Amino acid sequence: MEENTSSLIVHVIDSETDLMTVSLGITEERAKELQKLTQIEYIKADRLTQAMSELSKLIKHANELFYCSVLIADIHSQREKEHMMRHILSQMGKGSPD
Numbered sequence: 001m002e003e004n005t006s007s008l009i010v011h012v013i014d015s016e017t018d019l020m021t022v023s024l025g026i027t028e029e030r031a032k033e034l035q036k037l038t039q040i041e042y043i044k045a046d047r048l049t050q051a052m053s054e055l056s057k058l059i060k061h062a063n064e065l066f067y068c069s070v071l072i073a074d075i076h077s078q079r080e081k082e083h084m085m086r087h088i089l090s091q092m093g094k095g096s097p098d
Contacts, residue, residue: 008062008065009062010024010062010063010066011024011025011062011063012024013025013063020067020070021067024063024064024066024067025063026063026064026067030064031067034059034064034067034068034071035071037055037058037068038051038055038068038071038072038075039075041054041055041058041072042072042075042076048072048076051072052068052069052072055068055072
């Protein structure tokens with residue numbers, strides 16, 4: 001098998017921990033910065049791919065890009081759930097008398 005020479009290789013820094021940030025070698029301070037950046041880019045973007053493209057310009061290495069990908073997927077999932085819940089609640093209210 002040919003070795004991948006891409007610079008986008010995620011490295012496990014600490015395989016003994018259950019914490020993703022520690023496992024990826026991302027400090028608590030940097031994780032907070034990445035969380036803020038991810039939220040900002042998610043809000044600014046029209047599409048997830050656009051947000052990730054912008055984030056990729058702000059990160060330092062593949063581990064941070066991986067972490068941001070997980071964060072943005074979580075943010076998007078939460079927003080989708082909220083949207084679905086609002087839709088369900090609005091549908092439930094349509095048939096009720098005023």
